[in-house]
Amino acid sequence: MAFVLVPKDVQRMHIVLNQLLLRADAQGCMVCDFSGHVLTEVGFDCHDPMLISALGAGVFAASRELARLLGENEFSSVIHQGEKRSLFICAVNNDILLVTVFSNSASVGLVKLYARPAVAELRALFAGIQERGDSRPSNEQSFVLNDPKEWFGSPVDASAP
Amino acid sequence: MSFINYATREIQLKIVYYGCGLCGKTTNLQVIHQTIRDEAKGSLTSLATSQDRTLFFDFMPLTAEAVRGFKTRFQMYTVPGQVMYNMTRRLVLRGADGVVFVVDSQWDKMQQNLESFANLEENLRLQGDSLDKIPYILQYNKRDLPAVAPAKYLEFVFNNRGGVRRPSVSAVAPRGEGVFESLNLVARLVLNRFVKQHGGKENADQQFQLA
Numbered sequence: 001m002a003f004v005l006v007p008k009d010v011q012r013m014h015i016v017l018n019q020l021l022l023r024a025d026a027q028g029c030m031v032c033d034f035s036g037h038v039l040t041e042v043g044f045d046c047h048d049p050m051l052i053s054a055l056g057a058g059v060f061a062a063s064r065e066l067a068r069l070l071g072e073n074e075f076s077s078v079i080h081q082g083e084k085r086s087l088f089i090c091a092v093n094n095d096i097l098l099v100t101v102f103s104n105s106a107s108v109g110l111v112k113l114y115a116r117p118a119v120a121e122l123r124a125l126f127a128g129i130q131e132r133g134d135s136r137p138s139n140e141q142s143f144v145l146n147d148p149k150e151w152f153g154s155p156v157d158a159s160a161p
Numbered sequence: 162m163s164f165i166n167y168a169t170r171e172i173q174l175k176i177v178y179y180g181c182g183l184c185g186k187t188t189n190l191q192v193i194h195q196t197i198r199d200e201a202k203g204s205l206t207s208l209a210t211s212q213d214r215t216l217f218f219d220f221m222p223l224t225a226e227a228v229r230g231f232k233t234r235f236q237m238y239t240v241p242g243q244v245m246y247n248m249t250r251r252l253v254l255r256g257a258d259g260v261v262f263v264v265d266s267q268w269d270k271m272q273q274n275l276e277s278f279a280n281l282e283e284n285l286r287l288q289g290d291s292l293d294k295i296p297y298i299l300q301y302n303k304r305d306l307p308a309v310a311p312a313k314y315l316e317f318v319f320n321n322r323g324g325v326r327r328p329s330v331s332a333v334a335p336r337g338e339g340v341f342e343s344l345n346l347v348a349r350l351v352l353n354r355f356v357k358q359h360g361g362k363e364n365a366d367q368q369f370q371l372a
Contacts, residue, residue: 002163002359010168035256036220036236037164037173051206054220054236058208061252062217095162136359137167143356144229148349151225151233152341153198 002134003033003095009129010040016121017042023114025106027085030099031092031122032057039096047101056099060089077115079108090115092122095130162256163355165231172228174351175236175256179281180263181273182214182242185302188334189263190219190239193344196337201225215241218253227352235348242277251284259351260297261343263334264319266309271318278319292322296350299329300343305336 017029021043028043032053041049060078067075077090081104088100088111098119102111136142164173178186187207194205201224208217219239227233238257240250254260262281264274285291301315312331320326328346332339 002165002355005164005166005168007168010166033162033164033256035162035175036238037162037175037256039164039166048203050203050222050234050236051220054218054238055206058217058252061255062249065248065252134165134359140167142360143231145352145356146226146229148227148345151227151348152201152223152344153226 003037003039003129004132004134004136005039005129006137009125012125013040013122014042016118016125020100020114020118024100024102024111026100026102026111028101029118030056032097032099033095034061034097044101052099052101056087056089057097060091060097077112081108088112088115090119092119093126096122096126098122163258165359169232170230171232171234172355173234173236174258174355175238176259176261176347176351177254177257178237178239178261178263179250179254179277180242180302181265181270181277182244184242184263184265184270184274184277185332185334186239186242186263187215187219189261189300189332189340189343190221190237192334192337192340193223193237194221196341197223214243215239216246217241217249225348227348228356233352235351244276247280247284250280251287254281254284255288257290257295258355259347260295261300261347262297262319263300263302263332264315266301266303266315267306268308268310271310275318293325296347296354298327298343298346298350300332300339301329302332302334302339304331304338305333 013031020029030041030049031039034057036054036057038049038053063075063078080087085101085103090098092098100111178189180186190205203222205221207219210216221237223235223237225233238253240253282292299319301312320329330339330343334340
């Protein structure tokens with residue numbers, strides 16, 4: 001099983017994320033999966049989205065286990081509050097997360113408020129993606145592997161200055 | 162679970178280094194990070210204790226030109242090896258497309274290796290996967306130390322599931338020996354399965370034959 005996104009899915013996600021960015025005055029929004037893959041993002045210009053995704057998925061998974069330990073079904077969202085920036089992570093469904101970074105001039109309440117309709121739209125979108133399955137779009141050719149020698153290039157000499 | 166984005170022409174796959182405490186999982190990623198060219202790697206992030214033991218995971222993204230017309234991103238993770246961090250191992254293992262099981266070759270680590278291997282099987286089973294389905298390789302690490310088990314013995318103990326042999330590599334990770342061989346082997350297995358699952362064709366010379 002794989003998540004297969006076509007350009008139309010990504011366009012729809014960008015609309016939802018840009019709307020959230022604007023309404024909540026956020027700095028960056030990202031959709032990632034629980035394995036830590038970035039599905040799409042907007043606004044993460046000066047941060048590494050892949051690292052935020054890997055750590056965000058880890059944090060959320062850990063918080064779920066904490067919830068279970070405390071007898072809760074789950075903590076539906078996680079907030080990390082910093083001096084200048086904060087992070088809001090919430091589940092879209094059992095596989096997908098929405099991660100929002102916002103400055104402290106924005107309000108946590110607004111982020112939570114506008115994240116709710118964004119999550120609903122993303123949930124509907126992913127229900128369609130999952131229903132469609134992982135088959136290849138009809139206009140795409142099958143995958144062909146390159147020569148394995150070219151995959152990672154030649155390693156550099158670590159001892160070289 | 163792999164991820165294909167036809168909009169950005171990108172494929173993402175997850176590879177997890179698994180094994181008992183102090184077997185050399187983090188060292189593998191450190192060596193790859195030191196030696197691979199800058200354009201192909203992201204930063205190596207370690208969530209470790211003050212004693213440099215992995216607490217949650219190590220993470221490093223790698224980019225490869227593996228599939229024609231697509232950028233292939235490998236998300237490389239290690240799990241914490243210590244027995245008490247099993248819940249964390251389960252979280253990191255979630256959605257893995259391939260595993261490198263690192264064996265500490267020293268005689269006095271055999272029990273821990275066996276427990277870790279059984280733990281990998283159990284954690285895969287809990288996420289609906291199994292060693293029969295997931296691509297994995299075995300890396301026999303620390304071959305330079307004095308009291309190590311012979312490779313044949315390790316093959317008999319770890320590479321004999323149901324009569325099927327998996328690829329295995331002898332390694333001395335701090336010196337880089339066997340590190341890239343392991344990476345290339347697991348990447349080949351993962352990509353061959355990916356291509357097969359999505360109706361693509363492997364060329365005969367690109368196909369990796371199990372030992």
